[in-house]
Amino acid sequence: MTGIWLVVAVLCAGTVAIKAVGPLALGGRRPSERALGVIALVAPALLAGLIVYETFIGDGGGVRVDARVVGLAAALAAAAARLPMLAVLLAAAAATALVRAVA
Amino acid sequence: MTQVSTTTSTLRQGVRAGLPLVAPTFALGASFGVLAEPVMGAAAPIVMSLVVFAGGAQFAALSVLAAGGVAGSAIAAGLLMNTRFLPMGFAVAPALSGPPIARAAQGQALVDASFALANRGDGSFDRGVLLGATLPQLVAWTTGTVAGVVGGGLLGDPQALGLDAIFPAFYALLLLEEIRGRRAAAAAVLGGAIVLALMPFAPAGVPVLAATAAALIGLTRP
Numbered sequence: 069m070t071g072i073w074l075v076v077a078v079l080c081a082g083t084v085a086i087k088a089v090g091p092l093a094l095g096g097r098r099p100s101e102r103a104l105g106v107i108a109l110v111a112p113a114l115l116a117g118l119i120v121y122e123t124f125i126g127d128g129g130g131v132r133v134d135a136r137v138v139g140l141a142a143a144l145a146a147a148a149a150r151l152p153m154l155a156v157l158l159a160a161a162a163a164t165a166l167v168r169a170v171a
Numbered sequence: 172m173t174q175v176s177t178t179t180s181t182l183r184q185g186v187r188a189g190l191p192l193v194a195p196t197f198a199l200g201a202s203f204g205v206l207a208e209p210v211m212g213a214a215a216p217i218v219m220s221l222v223v224f225a226g227g228a229q230f231a232a233l234s235v236l237a238a239g240g241v242a243g244s245a246i247a248a249g250l251l252m253n254t255r256f257l258p259m260g261f262a263v264a265p266a267l268s269g270p271p272i273a274r275a276a277q278g279q280a281l282v283d284a285s286f287a288l289a290n291r292g293d294g295s296f297d298r299g300v301l302l303g304a305t306l307p308q309l310v311a312w313t314t315g316t317v318a319g320v321v322g323g324g325l326l327g328d329p330q331a332l333g334l335d336a337i338f339p340a341f342y343a344l345l346l347l348e349e350i351r352g353r354r355a356a357a358a359a360v361l362g363g364a365i366v367l368a369l370m371p372f373a374p375a376g377v378p379v380l381a382a383t384a385a386a387l388i389g390l391t392r393p
Contacts, residue, residue, distance in 0.1 A: 071241070071242040072210075072211045072212065072215050072236070072242075073215060074242050074246075075232055075236065075242050075245045075246050075249070076211075076215050076218055076219050076223075078246045078250075079219065079223050079228060079229075079232060079246060079249045079250065080218075080219070080222040080223050082246070082249075082250045082253070083222070083223050083224075083225060083228065083249075083250070083253050083256070084222070084279060086250070086253050086254065086256045086257055086260070087253075087256045087260055087275075087278045087279050087281050088260070088275035088278050088279070089257055089260055089261075090256075090257065090258075090259070090260020090261040090262070090263065090264045090278060091260055091263070091264045091267050091271075091274035091275050091277060091278035092271050092274065092275050092278075093261065093264065102389075102390060104258060104261075105354075105389035105390065106386050106387060106389035106390060107254070107257055107258045107386070107389075108258050108355070108386075108389065109354060109355060109358040109385070109386035109388065109389040110251075110254045110255060110383050110386040111254075111255035111345075111349050112346060112349045112350055112355040112356070112358045112359040112362065113358040113359060113361065113362030113382050113383055113384075113385035113386045114251060114252060114254075114255070114362060114379065114382055114383050114386075115227070115342045115343075115345050115346040115349060115359065115362075116346055116358075116359035116360065116362040116363040116366075116382070116385075117362040117363060117365065117366040117378065117379045117381075117382025117383075117385075118227070118230075118231060118234075118252070118338075118339070118342045118366075118379055118382075119339045119342045119343055119346065119363065120363045120366040120367050120370075121234065121366050121370065121378060121379050122230075122234065122335075122338040122339040122342065123339045124367070124370060125234070125238065125370065129238060129239075129370075129374075130370070130371055131367075131370050131371055135333070135336070136335060136336045136339065139333055139336030139339070139340065140336065140339045140340060140343065143336075143339070143340035143343055143344075144343060147343065147344060147347060152191065152195075153192065153195045153344060154194050154195035154198065156340055156344055157195055157198060157199065157337050157340050157341060157344075158198075159340075160333065160336040160337055160339070160340030161332060161333035161334055161336055161337050161340075162333060163333070163336070164333030164335070164336035165331060165332050165333035166333075168330070168331060168333065169331070
């Protein structure tokens with residue numbers, strides 16, 4: 069449980085610090101163009117990594133293919149149809165639940 | 172005076188723009204609460220939602236903890252998720268006003284949807300919309316987490332409801348917003364490939380950390 073609170077405390081402090089850096093640096097120098105080029109790509113790289121991780125992670129690690137794949141496909145279809153965020157999230161959950169109920 | 176009233180009116184405009192996000196944010200906060208409670212207990216997820224207030228980072232840290240990862244990996248995964256607030260912070264900084272401490276405080280309002288809503292499209296940002304749009308999301312995210320933590324037992328098995336599929340769907344929505352060019356798309360494909368390659372044998376948290384290395388393609392000439 070100590071570990072949990074350590075995670076919460078450091079994540080809280082770290083997030084506040086990260087969000088403060090840009091506004092505090094205002095008036096100072098911008099990061100170099102090369103640095104900005106890398107920083108800007110962290111989010112897409114990480115998000116894609118998390119999509120793969122969350123869709124395929126097994127209970128004790130490793131890779132497991134299950135109903136979550138159908139849920140992600142349903143979400144992408146809903147997003148392609150320009151449905152609102154809530155509809156996209158519900159489509160993912162509903163498709164996954166349906167496959168699990170049938171399987 | 173004109174500037175003050177402008178900010179006040181765009182603040183209201185921001186709150187209104189943030190209202191459609193209340194329901195999905197509440198649902199996402201509730202699913203975080205439902206899934207976090209067995210791993211983290213009741214209080215920690217609520218404190219996390221109130222202060223960290225970043226779905227991606229919270230789910231990332233929870234994923235690592237739920238998979239049996241150590242605290243350091245959970246912290247690193249969560250903070251790395253939030254590194255995206257660095258460039259976002261530099262982008263909105265010119266729109267923020269007041270002494271450094273006030274600007275740093277306003278910077279805490281940075282969340283993905285508000286950043287997108289406050290973006291005027293010409294590289295500048297509206298401070299009122301940024302702050303206003305964040306308010307309803309903070310309320311929805313935190314109350315959603317409380318509802319999930321407290322009422323999780325009533326909701327039943329999160330897996331049977333398919334709630335675990337909400338994470339990748341949420342990330343996919345954020346990613347679709349992020350991919351604005353060929354380099355971002357390449358970084359995404361490479362990041363996903365790195366995770367897929369490392370997952371079968373790497374310890375919890377490591378594959379997602381390693382995915383960030385894909386951002387180094389930003390060093391190449393466009």
